[in-house]
Amino acid sequence: MKKRTILNKHLLLLFGVTFLLTFSFLSCDQKEKENPKEMEKETIEITKTEVPEKPEYFLLRPELEKTYGYSHAVKIGNDLKISGAVSMDNDGNLLAEGDMRQQMKNVYSDLEKILKHYGYSFDDVVVENVYTTNMAKFIEVSTFRDSIYKKQFPTGTWLEVKGLALPGQLIEIDMEAHKSE
Template sequence: MKKMICKTAFVCCLALLCLAVDVIGQDNDIKKEKFNWGRGTQDTTAGYAQAVKIDNVIYISGTVARNVNPEGIKQVYEALEKTLQHYGATFQNVVKENLYTTDMEAMKQYNQVRKAFYKGDFPAATWMQVNRLYMHDARLEIELIAYLPKK
């Protein structure tokens, strides 16, 4: 029984070693295209990028509003729309939306503002109510992942 366990462990270790050698041998240089509104794309003082594009996927950082009301929600989606437009994308390219709010009931009440931007083509979405966001006075934060068709 011990020999069988040792042999199985050896085979597993050998398989992992082969996998590691294969991964190390690949070209793992990730080409990131970063974007920040109002700052050069090489500016690192903010500590984050508004968006990062890798291949044909765009990752958009959380965009915030101070109020969960129609104006605040519209403001967030308009800012997200500008970032999408920078890459030639629209909300129809969005495949994932993460929404964080300190007032879920207000967000549900004014969801029609959000729906107008998607025009019926809704992404996978996760909505969470949180106690607080990074900016102490922010009440809503939304991040997106968008996919651009390969040319």
């Protein structure tokens, strides 16, 4: 008889726990159904997908860039990526041979044209990578960048390389810019 009483108590306890768990789950389920705005919001956030923006390409020197096989810039959404700019004229001839400071000025002039085409400025530049065949000369004239970046300097890398596209080129700069809405 004592074993039966213990068994009944265990069954009663098991039944009580099952009842409480069932009631708790139903209660939670009920609360979710009672707040349809939250359910609707979650559904919208889950099903909402952003459509990627179509890339918009820009050629600074169209014939030259077609010959070499690249686009000088591409804008996707609020992000702008600019290929390396070098000191050259519209026919692809080197400008300011042997003059690091003047080549740097020419490079920044081209970069500014591209930025302005899209309504950006150097204040929007977030990455700047400099490739130079002579790091010591570049560092000597790098303070010129103070006149370009008036608010803050972007992130970036300075690399000394063996050569650039044309003999006599001393510097090439590529960059990325971002404009917040």
